[in-house]
Amino acid sequence: QSALTQPASVSGSPGQSITISCTGASSDVGGYNYVSWYQQHPGKAPKLMIYDVTNRPSGVSNRFSGSKSGNTASLTISGLQAEDEADYYCSSYTSSSTWLFGGGTKLTVL
Amino acid sequence: QLQLQESGPGLVKPSETLSLTCTVSGGSISSSSHYWGWIRQPPGKGLEWMGSIYYSGSTYYNPSLKSRVTISVDTSKNQFSLKLSSVTAADTAVYYCAGLTMVRGSNWFGPWGQGTLVIVSS
Numbered sequence: 001q002s003a004l005t006q007p008a009s010v011s012g013s014p015g016q017s018i019t020i021s022c023t024g025a026s027s028d029v030g031g032y033n034y035v036s037w038y039q040q041h042p043g044k045a046p047k048l049m050i051y052d053v054t055n056r057p058s059g060v061s062n063r064f065s066g067s068k069s070g071n072t073a074s075l076t077i078s079g080l081q082a083e084d085e086a087d088y089y090c091s092s093y094t095s096s097s098t099w100l101f102g103g104g105t106k107l108t109v110l
Numbered sequence: 111q112l113q114l115q116e117s118g119p120g121l122v123k124p125s126e127t128l129s130l131t132c133t134v135s136g137g138s139i140s141s142s143s144h145y146w147g148w149i150r151q152p153p154g155k156g157l158e159w160m161g162s163i164y165y166s167g168s169t170y171y172n173p174s175l176k177s178r179v180t181i182s183v184d185t186s187k188n189q190f191s192l193k194l195s196s197v198t199a200a201d202t203a204v205y206y207c208a209g210l211t212m213v214r215g216s217n218w219f220g221p222w223g224q225g226t227l228v229i230v231s232s
Contacts, residue, residue: 001173003156036218038157045206045225046157051218089157091219097170099210099219101149104156 004029004090004102011108017078020105022090023071028100030071034093037066037075040104041086049088050075077107085109112137112144114207114223122201122230128194132207132223139188140165145210146190148181149219150203158203162210163190197230204228 005023012018022029022037029035035053038046048057050066053073063078073092077084090102118130132146139146147162161171163181171179175194183190194201204225211218 034217038219045222046219047222048218048220052216055216091157091159093217096173098172099159099162101157101159 001094001096001098001100004092004100006088006090006102006105008103009106009108011110012077012080013110014080014082016080017076018080018107019077020075020088020090020107022073022075022092022102024073024092024100025071027096028071028092028094029068029073031095032093033068035066035068035073036091037064038089038091039084039086040089046089080109082109112209112221114209114221116205116207116223116226118226118228120226120228122197122228123232124198124230125196128192128197128201128228128230130192130205130207130226130228132190132192134188134190134209139183139190140185143211143213145170145212146181146183147208147210147219148192149206149208151206151225152200152203155203160192160194199230202228202230 033053037050040046053068054066088105113135122128145162148160161181163169178195180193206225207223208219
């Protein structure tokens, strides 16, 4: 199984909005609403930011939002802040009862 | 609050078997709301799901690793374990244990252990 496709890097200035895409197939992203997003700072374990495509866990800023269209899911961060600089990974359940991660996107806050 | 902690050797020789254990605290590994699994991350690279297990023993493995991976659970110790056989340098990575929370039709990876670096080298 191949990893979900994410851009290697994105950047934005403080206060701006950015969107990270996560492209899969009808057998994973497109077929299930089980897409989640994780934030990872250097040397730390990943942290859940979005689950089930659009849901935000308690404690996660409402600046983070998720969506999906067809086989592509997206994470949008609005009002960029310096602490948002991190790596972001998407994940999806698949029709083979397995889970896939994306290759990761490095977010740089300029 | 559930917490997970990995333990095991930080150095494994090529061709040998990597063995790690994850201890679950703050709750029962026999929870109906969780699968338990392993996710690894080679240095400077992305996350890779290796496999997951339910407390009953049902397992799901990454097809690319299936021939080398075994995940088991010990409910009496509130632990689950990973064995990866015939390791090579490509298996050098930070290994995370993580709960796969499945409630009310939702699922996500969490909580996570802090991760443990395993280096494959002679």
